[in-house]
Amino acid sequence: MPGNRSSGKPPTLEQLTALLAAYRASRETIAGMLAAYRRIVAEPDPPAVYPCDIVERAENDREASLVQEEKKLRYRGIEPEAELDWYDEQLRDAQETEGRRLERWVDSLSAEELAALNHQAAAAPGRDLRGEVINARDCLGETSGTPPTS
Numbered sequence: 001m002p003g004n005r006s007s008g009k010p011p012t013l014e015q016l017t018a019l020l021a022a023y024r025a026s027r028e029t030i031a032g033m034l035a036a037y038r039r040i041v042a043e044p045d046p047p048a049v050y051p052c053d054i055v056e057r058a059e060n061d062r063e064a065s066l067v068q069e070e071k072k073l074r075y076r077g078i079e080p081e082a083e084l085d086w087y088d089e090q091l092r093d094a095q096e097t098e099g100r101r102l103e104r105w106v107d108s109l110s111a112e113e114l115a116a117l118n119h120q121a122a123a124a125p126g127r128d129l130r131g132e133v134i135n136a137r138d139c140l141g142e143t144s145g146t147p148p149t150s
Contacts (some may be wrong), residue, residue, distance in 0.1 A: 010040055099136035106133050 011019070016037055020030050045057070070080050084092065109117070 010037070013037065095136075096140060099133070099140060102136065103133045 013034075016033065017030075020033060025033070073080055106114070
């Protein structure tokens, strides 16, 4: 390895492996040294040619990490959620907000007020608010309990 030291270059992979074998390094030490070696000899990305290049690289890295996450989820048997477009997302948010508002209103009623509303609903056909809240809760996939605070 003297040739490498005088030239300023890191040792080759073969030289490093031979050194680790000569010192009878453990598997953990070998794995750590090889990982460090790969980081040291890895070539950095070339400098950005134009300012937008930095943003494009960041977007590409983010997309690559999202693809990796999706692969991990699929490997675990978890299907990724379908992405909603802007309009569908706004619609879903509005429905969730309305459902939470109705749920808070019904839960804020006293027992007497709830009984009076149920009596009114039984006497005249109209809205069954408790049923609507339960249906909304089922549609949103939430369990019954205290309403979330927003």
